[in-house]
Structures are given as structure tokens and as C-alpha cells.
Amino acid sequence: MIKTIILIGGPMKGTRFRPLSLELPKPLFPVAGYPIIYHHIEACSKVPHMKEVILIGFYQPNDALNKFISNVQQEFKIQVRYLQEYTALGTAGGLYHFRDQILAGNPDSFFVMNSDVCGDFPLKEMLSFTVQKGGGSHCTVLGTEATRQQSLNYGCIVENKQSHEILHYVEKPETYISTTINCGVYLFSPDIFSTLEKIFKKNQEDNYKSHEQDCDPNTQMKETIRLEQDIFVPMAGSGKLYVYQTDRFWSQIKTSGAAIYANRHYLALYQNWHKERLAKNGELKPQIIGDVYIHPTADVHPTAVLGPNVSVGKHATIGEGARVRESIVLEGAVLQDHCCVLYSVIGWNVTIGQWTRVEGTPNDPNPNKPFAKVDVKDTFSPEGKLNPSITVIGSNVQVPSEVILLNAMVLPDKSLGGSCKNQIIL
Numbered sequence: 415m416i417k418t419i420i421l422i423g424g425p426m427k428g429t430r431f432r433p434l435s436l437e438l439p440k441p442l443f444p445v446a447g448y449p450i451i452y453h454h455i456e457a458c459s460k461v462p463h464m465k466e467v468i469l470i471g472f473y474q475p476n477d478a479l480n481k482f483i484s485n486v487q488q489e490f491k492i493q494v495r496y497l498q499e500y501t502a503l504g505t506a507g508g509l510y511h512f513r514d515q516i517l518a519g520n521p522d523s524f525f526v527m528n529s530d531v532c533g534d535f536p537l538k539e540m541l542s543f544t545v546q547k548g549g550g551s552h553c554t555v556l557g558t559e560a561t562r563q564q565s566l567n568y569g570c571i572v573e574n575k576q577s578h579e580i581l582h583y584v585e586k587p588e589t590y591i592s593t594t595i596n597c598g599v600y601l602f603s604p605d606i607f608s609t610l611e612k613i614f615k616k617n618q619e620d621n622y623k624s625h626e627q628d629c630d631p632n633t634q635m636k637e638t639i640r641l642e643q644d645i646f647v648p649m650a651g652s653g654k655l656y657v658y659q660t661d662r663f664w665s666q667i668k669t670s671g672a673a674i675y676a677n678r679h680y681l682a683l684y685q686n687w688h689k690e691r692l693a694k695n696g697e698l699k700p701q702i703i704g705d706v707y708i709h710p711t712a713d714v715h716p717t718a719v720l721g722p723n724v725s726v727g728k729h730a731t732i733g734e735g736a737r738v739r740e741s742i743v744l745e746g747a748v749l750q751d752h753c754c755v756l757y758s759v760i761g762w763n764v765t766i767g768q769w770t771r772v773e774g775t776p777n778d779p780n781p782n783k784p785f786a787k788v789d790v791k792d793t794f795s796p797e798g799k800l801n802p803s804i805t806v807i808g809s810n811v812q813v814p815s816e817v818i819l820l821n822a823m824v825l826p827d828k829s830l831g832g833s834c835k836n837q838i839i840l
């Protein structure tokens with residue numbers, strides 16, 4: 415039997431995804447019509463003997479999360495649970511803290527997935543790779559190729575090219591180590607828990623010693639364990655850590671620009687697995703260019719033109735002659751007649767006035783560099799200027815008619831007076 419743990423983080427995480435993560439936990443943000451972690455769970459549901467998916471995070475349980483869990487349980491006929499950490503325990507602290515629940519039923523192995531990644535997850539392939547390596551007490555890390563420069567933002571892996579054993583692991587190195595990076599998807603055998611226990615105890619002892627020294631009663635005993643630094647770094651070279659490399663689509667989703675990029679790729683994957691999710695052209699239907707997802711309850715005027723790479727959420731309305739391309743339109747948004755939306759995220763219940771143009775700058779990987787990933791750019795340049803990015807409009811914003819919004823970020827509940835360019839509207 416196999417389980418999956420998805421690390422969903424908590425409210426202090428996803429800061430680069432604001433303002434969208436102010437409304438909804440980032441893992442539930444819809445990409446290609448479905449929440450980010452829906453795609454993870456769907457991939458898990460295709461793995462034989464997958465019995466349970468456990469979400470671990472430090473969000474307070476909330477309606478959105480509960481509703482999501484009951485929906486995916488029904489749809490994929492798989493048990494899904496949320497376990498809440500009392501504080502951020504790091505990428506492995508939660509695994510250790512909830513070890514009894516994870517080990518209940520004696521799983522043969524379990525996947526661990528970061529929630530803020532997306533891709534065509536090769537889970538079955540990771541399983542057969544691990545079996546080939548002798549199964550037992552292995553840990554397999556999903557790896558992919560990045561550019562030299564971008565590799566510094568990820569966990570970097572040096573492998574034995576023949577056996578794929580990980581010889582050396584450095585988390586976000588300062589100088590170049592390797593272009594093989596950690597994708598944040600792992601397959602563990604249950605005996606990883608004995609390693610976790612050792613690290614946990616050592617951390618406790620270290621903490622206790624420093625606690626004795628500083629004598630401050632407010633110093634908290636930390637239960638934090640970092641999977642990357644505390645587990646992988648010492649495990650590298652021990653013969654137990656392997657990398658399975660993928661060349662299929664994979665990306666992080668740190669910023670809203672990356673969500674537009676992920677949206678495009680998940681829509682493209684629907685061409686293979688879920689053609690029924692893609693909108694089709696037809697009489698009295700809007701004109702569809704390329705891959706487009708339209709929720710069945712959305713109301714799109716037949717003279718509107720959508721695509722490529724557009725997702726339209728529940729109960730959204732798109733008026734006459736509107737044009738939408740490379741964008742995500744969220745639930746309840748209203749795009750009035752003849753407006754034009756390019757490279758943007760239109761938030762929940764936003765209204766875009768007639769003949770208004772909303773446009774952003776794509777944050778795509780450099781097409782001339784093989785293996786380039788989406789860059790995680792800071793919001794501001796070192797000179798204090800807003801870096802060009804996609805346009806993001808927070809929920810319940812009213813954008814007037816006949817204005818232009820270019821590379822802007824508008825926080826929720828604002829009403830805009832006129833046009834704006836390269837600005838954050840607070």
C-alpha cells in the first residue's frame with residue numbers, strides 16, 4: 415500500500431503570490447480550472463495501491479480546504495485528510511510529528527510532494543525506478559535539469575551517472591554545483607523515520623544545550639526539521655539516496671506569473687488526458703484559439719474570442735466582443751463588452767469595464783536557453799522600480815470602462831479611478 419504526503423505550508427508562506435494568496439490558501443489557487451494540489455492528487459490517484467493522501471500544513475482548517483477535501487475524496491475515491499502542524503515545523507518536521515498517522519496501515523512506501531510545484535509527475539516511473547534499485551530502504555528524489563544560473567535557487571544534486579545514486583546534495587548553493595535540481599517530489603521507504611528520529615533527538619539535544627546556556631524561559635524547544643539540509647545532505651553518498659530524472663514538464667509556482675505558465679502547461683496536458691475539459695469551437699459558441707478551459711457555469715458571449723491558454727472559472731461572465739488570451743479569470747469575474755485581457759489574473763468577482771484593456775508582461779522562461787525555468791523575480795528592481803510582470807487584479811475590484819491597466823497589481827476591494835501602468839494599487 416502507498417500513501418502520499420503533500421506539504422501545503424501555511425499562512426506565512428506564499429507571500430510572493432500575494433494578493434491572490436490573501437483570499438485563499440495558495441495550494442487551492444485554480445490553475446487550468448482546478449486547484450494546484452488537485453493536479454497532485456489526480457496524479458496520485460493513477461498510482462496503483464495508492465490508499466491515502468495526507469495534506470500537512472499550518473493553516474487553520476477552513477471551509478475552502480474542507481470543501482476541497484470532500485470533493486477530491488468523492489472524485490478520486492481515495493482517502494484525503496488534513497493534519498495541522500501547531501507551528502511551521504519545516505519540510506520534514508511535520509512528517510516526523512505525524513509519523514503514527516503516516517505509518518498507520520503499514521504503507522510499503524510513501525511519496526512526499528511540495529505543493530508549490532506543478533508538472534507531469536512521473537510517480538509510477540519513480541516507483542519502478544526504486545524497485546529496480548532494490549527497493550528496501552531507498553529514498554528517490556525527482557530531479558530535472560536547470561540552467562547553471564537558475565540551479566542556485568534549488569536543491570542541487572550530484573549523481574553517479576551510472577547508478578543514479580546521489581553523491582552530493584546542496585540546498586540552494588551560493589556557487590555552481592550541478593544543473594540537476596530537486597523537484598520537491600520524493601519517494602520514501604518507511605525506515606526514513608529512524609533517520610528522522612535521530613535528527614529530531616539531536617536537534618532537541620542541541621536546543622537543550624543552547625537553552626541551558628541562554629537561560630531564557632521564552633526560548634522554545636524547536637521541532638523543526640528540514641528535509642533538504644537535515645536529511646538529504648548527510649544521506650548523500652550513503653548509498654540510500656537516489657535521483658530519478660525527468661524531462662517532462664515541471665515548474666515551481668512561486669509567483670502569479672508562474673501560475674500563468676503552469677496554466678498553459680496543464681491545459682496542454684489536457685490534450686493527452688482530458689480532452690473533455692478543453693473548450694471546443696461550434697455554432698453559437700465563442701471562438702476558441704488553442705487550449706482553453708471554461709467552467710460549465712461560466713457565461714461567455716458567442717462573439718468573444720478566447721485563447722490560447724485561458725481558464726475561466728465558475729459563474730464568470732464574458733461579454734460581447736471581449737478578447738482574452740494567456741490569462742486566468744477567476745470565479746464570479748465579469749468581463750464587460752469589448753474589453754481585452756492579456757497575460758493577467760482577474761480575481762474573484764472583479765468587474766472589468768467595457769473597452770478596457772488589461773495587460774501584463776509574461777514571465778516565461780527564456781526560450782533560447784534549454785532547460786530554463788520561470789525566473790522568480792523580485793517585485794521591485796534594485797532601483798526601487800516595479801519589475802514588469804503579469805497584471806494581477808485582487809478580488810472585488812471594479813475596473814472602470816475605457817481605461818488601460820498595464821503591468822499592474824491591484825489589491826482586493828479597491829476601486830480604480832482611471833488608467834494605471836507599472837503600479838501597485840494599495
Ligand code: GDD
Nearest residue numbers: 421422423470471502503504528529530568569596597598
Ligand atoms: N507543512 C509544512 N510545514 N509545509 C512546509 C513548511 C512547514 O513548515 N515549510 C515549507 N513547506 C512546504 C511549502 O508549502 C512548499 O510546498 C514546500 O514545503 C517547500 O517549500 P519551501 O520551504 O518554500 O522550499 P522551496 O520551494 O524554496 O524549495 C524546495 O523546493 C524546490 C523545488 O520546488 C526545496 O525542496 C528545493 O530543494 C527544491 O529544489
Ligand code: GTP
Nearest residue numbers: 735736737738739751752753754755756769770771
Ligand atoms: P502578437 O502576435 O504577440 O504581437 O500579438 P497580437 O498582434 O495578436 O496582438 P496582442 O497581443 O496585442 O493582442 C492579442 C489579441 O487580442 C489580438 O488578436 C487582438 O485581436 C486582440 N485585441 C488586442 N487589443 C484589443 C482590444 O483593445 N479589444 C479587443 N476586443 N481585442 C483586442
